[in-house]
Amino acid sequence: MSDVQQALARSHHEEWARVVATLARRFGNLDTAEEAAAEAFVTAAERWPRDGIPPHPGAWLTLTATRKAIDRIRRESSRDARHREAELLYVTRTEPLGAIDDDRLRLVFICCHPALVMEARVALTLRMVGGLTVSEIARAFLVQDTTMGARITRAKAKIATAGIPYRMPSSGDLPRRVSGVLAVLFLIFNEGYLATGSDTAPVREELTAEAIRLTRLLHRLLPDDGEVTGILALMLLTEARRPARVSRHGALIPLADQDRGLWDSALISEGHALVRERLNSGVAPGRYQLLAAINAVHTDGHATDWTQIVALYDQLMRLDGSPIVRLNRAIAISERDEAEAGLSLIDELAPELTEYHSFHAARAHLLRRLGRDAASREACDAAIRLAGNTAEIAYLTAQRDGGTHHQRSARQ
Numbered sequence: 477m478s479d480v481q482q483a484l485a486r487s488h489h490e491e492w493a494r495v496v497a498t499l500a501r502r503f504g505n506l507d508t509a510e511e512a513a514a515e516a517f518v519t520a521a522e523r524w525p526r527d528g529i530p531p532h533p534g535a536w537l538t539l540t541a542t543r544k545a546i547d548r549i550r551r552e553s554s555r556d557a558r559h560r561e562a563e564l565l566y567v568t569r570t571e572p573l574g575a576i577d578d579d580r581l582r583l584v585f586i587c588c589h590p591a592l593v594m595e596a597r598v599a600l601t602l603r604m605v606g607g608l609t610v611s612e613i614a615r616a617f618l619v620q621d622t623t624m625g626a627r628i629t630r631a632k633a634k635i636a637t638a639g640i641p642y643r644m645p646s647s648g649d650l651p652r653r654v655s656g657v658l659a660v661l662f663l664i665f666n667e668g669y670l671a672t673g674s675d676t677a678p679v680r681e682e683l684t685a686e687a688i689r690l691t692r693l694l695h696r697l698l699p700d701d702g703e704v705t706g707i708l709a710l711m712l713l714t715e716a717r718r719p720a721r722v723s724r725h726g727a728l729i730p731l732a733d734q735d736r737g738l739w740d741s742a743l744i745s746e747g748h749a750l751v752r753e754r755l756n757s758g759v760a761p762g763r764y765q766l767l768a769a770i771n772a773v774h775t776d777g778h779a780t781d782w783t784q785i786v787a788l789y790d791q792l793m794r795l796d797g798s799p800i801v802r803l804n805r806a807i808a809i810s811e812r813d814e815a816e817a818g819l820s821l822i823d824e825l826a827p828e829l830t831e832y833h834s835f836h837a838a839r840a841h842l843l844r845r846l847g848r849d850a851a852s853r854e855a856c857d858a859a860i861r862l863a864g865n866t867a868e869i870a871y872l873t874a875q876r877d878g879g880t881h882h883q884r885s886a887r888q
Contacts (some may be wrong), residue, residue, distance in 0.1 A: 480767050483529045484521060492517075492607035493693070495541050497579035500586070500844050506604060506632045508545050516541035580605070582644050584690070587631075589640050590658040596631035597660045606686050616667065616683055639741045652716055654698070658764065661691050665711050665793040669718075670865050678722055678867035702754055709750035713771035716743035727870035731774060744775050752872030757774050766792040782812035799828040807838050815845040833862035837872060844875075 492513065499509035516537045530536040546557050586598040590680065595617075602608045602616070614624035634640075645653040668683025691708045698704050720734035751772045761769065766788055773784045789805035803825055810818020819842040829835035836859035843852035856876035863869045 478525075480524050480529060483524065483533060484517070487520070487533045487537060488517060488607060491537055493580045493605045494534060495538050496604055496607075497583035498538050499541055499545055500583055500604075502542070502581060503545055503549070504642050506586075506635060508548060509541075510604060512541040512545035512548060513537075515544040519544075575772065580693060582642060584657055584694065586640065586642060588653070588660045589635065590653070590656055591640060592631050592634060592665050594660070594663070595636075596627055597656070598663055599624060599627050600631045601660055601690070602664065602686065605690060608686070612682075616680060618817055654701060654704065657694065658703060661687050661694070661698055662707060662711075662764075664690075665714075669714060670868075672864035676866075678726065678728070678792060679718060679720070680863050684718070685686055685709070688715060701760055702757065703762045703764045705750050705754055706762060706768045708835075709747045709754075709768035710764055710771055712743045712750070713747035713768060713775050716747065716775060717741040722867045723872070726867055727874060728865075728867040730871075731780070736778065739775065748772050748776070761791070763792065763796050766795070780811070782808055786812050799825050803829060803832075803835060803838060810842055815842045818842055821848070831862060833859045833864075835859075835870070837868075838864065840872070840875060 494602060495513045495516065496506075496509045499512055500506055503509060503512075519540055520533075520537060531619050575827070584601065584605055587604050588597045592600065599613055599617075602613045603610065606614075610625045610628065611621050613628075614621045617624065619627075644650075664686055665687035668680035668685075668687060671678055671680045671683075688708070688711050691711055695701075695704050695708045704729070716739050717731070717734060719740065720736070720738040721729055723729050731877075747768065751765075751768050754761060754768075768794075770785055770788045773788065774780050784807045786805065789801065789808055792801055793805060803822060806818045806821035806825070808818075809821060819839065822838055822842065825835060837857045840852045840855035843855060856872055860872045860876070861870055863872060
């Protein structure tokens with residue numbers, strides 16, 4: 477790859493969101509911002525090989541995109557809108573481009589606005605902030621390009637027709653809006669970490685990487701928000717184990733059987749540092765911080781300290797008493813104490829989790845530990861029917877057919 481190609485790729489990775497965000501704020505229209513940004517990158521691909529790479533590529537792209545947007549508005553303007561053109565031309569200037577600017581954060585919050593349904597928030601965030609193409613997003617979520625394109629178009633139209641302002645939410649709204657943004661980012665990460673669909677890879681590295689990149693951006697913008705720090709730590713500690721999670725045969729490898737030498741030590745160190753930072757803050761942890769702390773324990777030393785894990789789940793249940801949290805706590809108790817204790821707690825969740833494959837997978841493991849092999853195989857069959865991840869299905873099939881005995885957590 478030539479220097480120019482590398483510069484273009486790097487600029488797209490680092491500057492796309494900044495350029496789109498700057499134009500969205502200035503022109504108040506996501507379509508205009510997106511199209512002008514794309515045109516600026518096309519122009520860069522034409523000119524940089526001939527004229528050389530500009531000393532400040534981000535500023536060059538922002539200025540070029542701004543001029544493209546003004547040209548577009550001029551072409552589409554009626555005579556009555558000429559005064560608007562003049563105003564835009566008059567204020568044309570290179571935007572200040574520090575390491576962090578609020579335009580990108582504003583764009584994240586616009587894409588994750590509560591007025592949009594969750595699937596639209598995810599798609600719009602990946603398109604406008606992540607710079608992924610419609611085809612890339614469609615492949616990630618196993619839908620047709622036309623379906624995803626229509627979804628993104630409807631989301632942008634709703635922003636326009638609903639008059640959603642291009643600004644940061646007020647201080648009173650911020651906590652609720654941040655939690656919505658984190659939910660979107662975690663959904664993107666989860667889809668990459670445990671990809672669904674029989675015809676896709678079990679792990680979608682491009683999605684986990686993008687979720688982490690966007691979360692890093694949010695963390696730089698909101699460094700004092702404990703839950704933002706917590707979710708970044710959670711993602712890093714989870715991602716660190718990715719190289720050891722799937723066997724060469726495509727089957728999930730439970731945490732207890734993973735080769736810890738394959739884990740990414742740099743990500744683990746960074747994740748642990750973030751968890752310690754929150755512990756030292758003296759502020760009571762939120763849901764994502766506790767989940768990060770649980771993953772910190774899993775990745776500390778040569779084996780999991782299940783007493784600590786149970787204690788952390790006890791804390792988490794006071795914030796989030798969902799059936800999934802209760803299931804994971806029950807599994808932790810089965811590891812700390814005995815299989816019978818965990819199975820009893822898990823069976824209590826049957827009315828709520830009978831359609832959740834990890835519920836049946838956890839039962840299968842504990843029933844096998846207790847020597848109830850026929851019931852274990854039956855639970856395995858139920859888990860296989862409900863599982864969507866190919867690595868999980870391969871693992872469960874091996875367990876049913878007499879593989880090794882492990883199912884340490886509903887989420888490995």
